[in-house]
Amino acid sequence: MTEVLRIEGVTKRFGALVASDDVSLDLRAGEIHALIGPNGAGKSTLIKQIAGELRPDSGVVRFLGQDVSRLDVAARARAGLGRSFQVSSVAADFSALQNVMLAVQGASGGVYRFFRPALKDAALREPAFALLARAGLAGRERVLASELSHGERRRLEIAMALALRPKAFLLDEPMAGMGTEGATQLTDLLDELRHEAPILLVEHDMDAVFRLADRITVLSYGRVLASGTVDEVRSNAEVRDAYLGEDA
């Protein structure tokens, strides 16, 4: 059982506010590890620190055994850390296809090519079409990203994350704003993805969490409240008090 991602003792303060308080967790191959907790618990802040957007005040982030704490977002992305954002972040004036082609380009490293037209480049197009199909967006390739539905944009982000041939996924509330049907489809997709690369999943949608997660870590006020298998966490009294409520 290999550890793909491990964070140790990560702490982050914003003035007097302790957003992350000595957080440690790990992500193993083949698993979906859900990160849950009430609003303001520091889940997104933690994701940002793992992705490289924020620098922790102390602590270490290890990816594939290497200390990546000093690497920036782009370097970690190239190392294989795929990410989706809490608020969909795509290139709005590009089509879905162009967005994914951009991601393929980032992964394959040929940015400073000046002369061949990118949009006709088969090395970018074909993988992009395949990825879009995989994410359930076949037929929507030419639609402008700003005109995609909310759920489609979520899936576009996953297609882009997939383009990086990731060794781990950081997904920040992919279900947010999805209706039931969209959520079910996305849950199916995520279930499939775990075999590709393990997923650290921040989510509020408990149905999805209980269905998908192998392990759960509960965050509250920046600290890890509990961490373990789904059953362990579900029956944990503190967690029920803080977050899940009685009928979880």
Add this chain to the structure above:
Amino acid sequence: MREGWINAVILALLAAVPLAAWALDEPFVITLATKVAIFALAGVGLNFVLGFGGLVSFGHAAFFGLGGYAAGILASHAANYEPLMSWPFVLEGSQQMLVIWPVAIGVSALAALVIGALSLRTRGVYFIMVTLAFAQMLYYFAISWPSYGGEDGLSFYVRNGFLGVNTFDPLSFFTICCGLLLMALGLTDVLRRSRFGLALEAARQNPQRLLSVGIRPYGVQLVAFVISGALTGLAGALYADLNRFVSPNMLSWHTSGEIMIFVILGGVARLWGPVAGAGLYILLEHQLGGISDYWQVYLGLLLLVVVIFARGGVIGVLARKQDHD
């Protein structure tokens, strides 16, 4: 109307007007057309970072002026038979365009590399101010440095040579400038459609997203900035050659603003925008300038109207839809 058709019309006008003027023996009009081509080239340079890259550089006069001074200094040294440097090696002046252009491009590109490398560390209004500041530095430097005329500028009396062509002939000089403009348009078009262009556009739209796919906006934007500076610098060299005169005015922030006007009037991020914009500007300057000494008031009003109501510029209003692949 499709943008492609509009571009064809602009090109046709750009070719037809000077030819007609030549046939009708109106050399002044040919000179005006040459100005359009040169301003358009400066605008094409700026448009590359401003329109496609989304970087509001308010200091492009720096490159325009550097190109101009490169041409002026080389030409005047050659005219006086005085080398620029005798130690550690002899550096002669030159009055050959084919020598002057690479120098102008090289100097501007180098300046753009330095200015860009520092400025791109900032964003938003800070970026605008920093680019302006660098241009101002060069402006004041040019005013104070006495060897090349200082505030009065530098005249060099001979039009530079291009192979065997009689470059004093207005139509010949126009053809040279127009040729360079077309090459620049071709270059920026190819770049825009390339992988590099895709990354540059993404850097404009969503830098966070670009980072998360493993590409750093800084590098892409810096390269774009250098290319942009080089093109505007070439325009500066041609402008100096046209007037056989270069002065610190080419480095002033008014000039930076004017280059922006060419771009915005024609349509930001439209390939042929700067050509349309420069054409419109020269037309206004000539026509309105004939009517009133205070024509710039009307230019200001027009610019205001365009910015507030007709954001896409001339081409935007006519084409209504971006010419995408």
Add this chain to the structure above:
Amino acid sequence: MTAVLIAEQVLNGLQYGVMLFLMAAGLTLVFGVMGLINLAHGSLYMVGAFACAAVAGWSGSFVLGLMAALAAAAAAGALVEVVVIRRLYARDHLDQVLATFALILIFSEGTRWVFGSFPLFLSVPPALSGAVMLPGGIEYPLYRLVIIGIGLGIAGGLFWLIGRTRLGMRIRAGEADREMIAALGVNIDRLYTVVFALGAALAGLAGALVGTIQSVQVGMGEPVLILAFVVIVIGGIGSIKGALVGALLVGMTDTLGKFLLPAGFGVFMEPAQASAVGSALASMLIYVLMAAVLVLRPRGLFGDA
């Protein structure tokens, strides 16, 4: 190079800085509260100077001229805000730069149209001309001391306004979260017009005061505008304190630089050359200062990090 001379230059730098502060304060308020880059601020400076020169020339009273400057600049500012600026708040920086650049063209050429190209005459009022003896044997023009006084007084006034009045509270809240104060029922349109007009009045005042020392002519506002931008970038956009510190820093650096550098170079160069090289470097000095500050603190000294 006597101590008296240096002291005089320091005072000059202080006076210059205080004038820059008047310009910069308006600029930074407008950017901080409304998020707008306003290149036409220099034109409001010019309007103030012209109004003062015209009215003072006609009435013979400098005080009337000053009041005219404040009124004219504030009115021009309010008018411009309602007609043009209001449409720019939601736009991106490029649009704001271009639109306000257009305003510069309109104001400059318009002023030239009305007043002609020759500078207007504005003299120091007789009551304030003459020099004052300061401790240390320094004889310094009374008028310049008055300017320093007025400037510092206004700085104090602004701090009081921002820190202690309801208007100031709304301004600070607006800087923090524009949408929120609208939701809380503050009349945003009026607040913005007031802030803009206030900034314009300060610029007009600066123009009128400086117009006696330098000439009143079209385009006088432009060098000052650029410097004001340098000041707020150094000080941190949106911060009045930053504007004051930045303005004093820039004023001192520029004045002392123009004084000391040519003199310094004169030690080992010929006077003509030293003067040329010295002034060239002195003019660039402020921009070098700005670049240095930005490298260390990318948001300026007191800007939000």
